[in-house]
Amino acid sequence: MGRTPSKPGAKPDFGHSPETLAFWRQQIRSALNSGATTPFYLFSAEPVAEVLAGLDALELARPVVHWLSTKTQPLPALLNWWRRQGRPAEVVSELEFRQVAEAGFETGSILVNGPAKHAWLPALSRPGLRVNFDSLRELTELLPLARRDRWRVGLRLCTSEEYDPESPEFPTQFGLTPEEAGQAVRRLKRVGLPIETLHVHLRTQVASADCYGRALSEVATFSEANGLLPRYLDVGGGWPARHTLGRGGRRLDAGFSAAAFALAVRQAMKRFPTVEALWMENGRHVAAGSGVLVITVLDVKERRGLRQLICDGGRTLNALVSVWEQHELLPLEHRSGAEGLTAVYGPTCMAFDQLGRRAMPRSIRPGDRLIWFDAGAYHLPWETRFSHDLAEVWWQEGQELGRVRARSTRAE
Numbered sequence: 001m002g003r004t005p006s007k008p009g010a011k012p013d014f015g016h017s018p019e020t021l022a023f024w025r026q027q028i029r030s031a032l033n034s035g036a037t038t039p040f041y042l043f044s045a046e047p048v049a050e051v052l053a054g055l056d057a058l059e060l061a062r063p064v065v066h067w068l069s070t071k072t073q074p075l076p077a078l079l080n081w082w083r084r085q086g087r088p089a090e091v092v093s094e095l096e097f098r099q100v101a102e103a104g105f106e107t108g109s110i111l112v113n114g115p116a117k118h119a120w121l122p123a124l125s126r127p128g129l130r131v132n133f134d135s136l137r138e139l140t141e142l143l144p145l146a147r148r149d150r151w152r153v154g155l156r157l158c159t160s161e162e163y164d165p166e167s168p169e170f171p172t173q174f175g176l177t178p179e180e181a182g183q184a185v186r187r188l189k190r191v192g193l194p195i196e197t198l199h200v201h202l203r204t205q206v207a208s209a210d211c212y213g214r215a216l217s218e219v220a221t222f223s224e225a226n227g228l229l230p231r232y233l234d235v236g237g238g239w240p241a242r243h244t245l246g247r248g249g250r251r252l253d254a255g256f257s258a259a260a261f262a263l264a265v266r267q268a269m270k271r272f273p274t275v276e277a278l279w280m281e282n283g284r285h286v287a288a289g290s291g292v293l294v295i296t297v298l299d300v301k302e303r304r305g306l307r308q309l310i311c312d313g314g315r316t317l318n319a320l321v322s323v324w325e326q327h328e329l330l331p332l333e334h335r336s337g338a339e340g341l342t343a344v345y346g347p348t349c350m351a352f353d354q355l356g357r358r359a360m361p362r363s364i365r366p367g368d369r370l371i372w373f374d375a376g377a378y379h380l381p382w383e384t385r386f387s388h389d390l391a392e393v394w395w396q397e398g399q400e401l402g403r404v405r406a407r408s409t410r411a412e
């Protein structure tokens with residue numbers, strides 16, 4: 001009964017350099033030697049520094065400020081590292097706000113974004129906070145506080161380039177339409193609060209840089225029509241993760257050109273003479289490569305031509321993004337010889353709990369460790385406790401390597 005699985009096809013190409021693979025293997029071995037037990041995440045500052053250096057080398061006509069997208073990787077060790085680099089952080093929830101405040105970010109280095117923040121921000125307001133308004137209701141509810149504490153405010157605009165990626169005919173729920181934003185401008189003018197920032201965030205895994213140019217052109221038209229003199233242009237995040245494939249097998253960054261992005265921004269900047277700095281809030285592009293998930297094969301089955309590896313970590317617990325992304329998945333131990341179509345599962349009782357299905361060496365056996373690469377974005381925030389505890393977390397920075405989160409137990 002049932003269908004026979006297809007034969008192993010061409011191996012997906014994730015495009016990692018041999019040095020990157022060797023770096024992670026070495027760090028994982030060190031963590032194991034220091035007592036790490038699977039499943040565990042291992043994160044490092046070095047890949048983040050490398051991506052930021054690439055972004056900083058772009059010529060974007062104005063100085064660029066990179067805001068840490070805290071929701072992408074809310075890891076205290078990363079927050080501390082980021083702050084020590086003199087870089088600021090963007091938050092969209094009370095939890096994130098408290099995390100960055102605890103990590104020592106000063107008020108001027110915290111940017112509050114996201115919808116419905118009138119529900120939680122009043123309790124945390126402080127003088128000089130940077131806040132991008134997302135709706136007219138938010139503005140109504142928060143305006144007295146904004147005036148009292150002289151917030152440095154911005155508007156998130158919903159341009160026609162922002163839509164639900166799964167149903168492109170529908171807009172997202174974020175930001176203000178041009179009509180709403182026009183009303184917001186008038187209300188802020190009446191109370192004498194200058195609009196310092198104009199903000200867009202198009203969506204995630206943006207496939208081509210062209211849409212940034214079109215969105216910024218809409219923002220410029222709005223700004224000119226309303227006589228605004230913005231100091232900052234916040235283009236949000238959305239750059240695709242590197243070394244990651246969509247379910248169809250294509251690299252998610254295959255059609256995204258950093259040079260085309262830079263050109264679009266340089267063009268757009270001609271219409272923003274008062275803008276002093278460009279703000280970016282890339283999440284997955286910056287953080288995805290900064291971590292791996294390490295799991296152990298617990299059991300091996302074979303049925304209807306499919307080899308099945310059942311492991312102590314997987315999609316349900318640690319890697320929800322495997323629903324829509326394919327990541328490199330390699331054994332830590334050297335395993336060679338004939339390959340067969342292999343599915344890698346987590347330990348939960350969910351058929352859904354599958355990290356990937358592709359050709360892998362048939363010599364992989366129980367006790368082997370597998371590495372799921374590029375686990376630095378949206379893994380920690382989406383991990384679950386489904387039937388199991390949360391995984392250990394390890395952090396590497398320079399010569400330092402240590403456990404920064406123990407395996408948590410149900411009682412916690």
Ligand SMILES: Cc1ncc(COP(=O)(O)O)c(C=O)c1O
Nearest residue numbers: 069201204237238281282283284
């Ligand atoms: C306002 C804002 N900025 C930045 C990001 C980071 O997005 P990405 O990881 O796609 O770069 C998000 C993600 O949802 C967001 O909502």
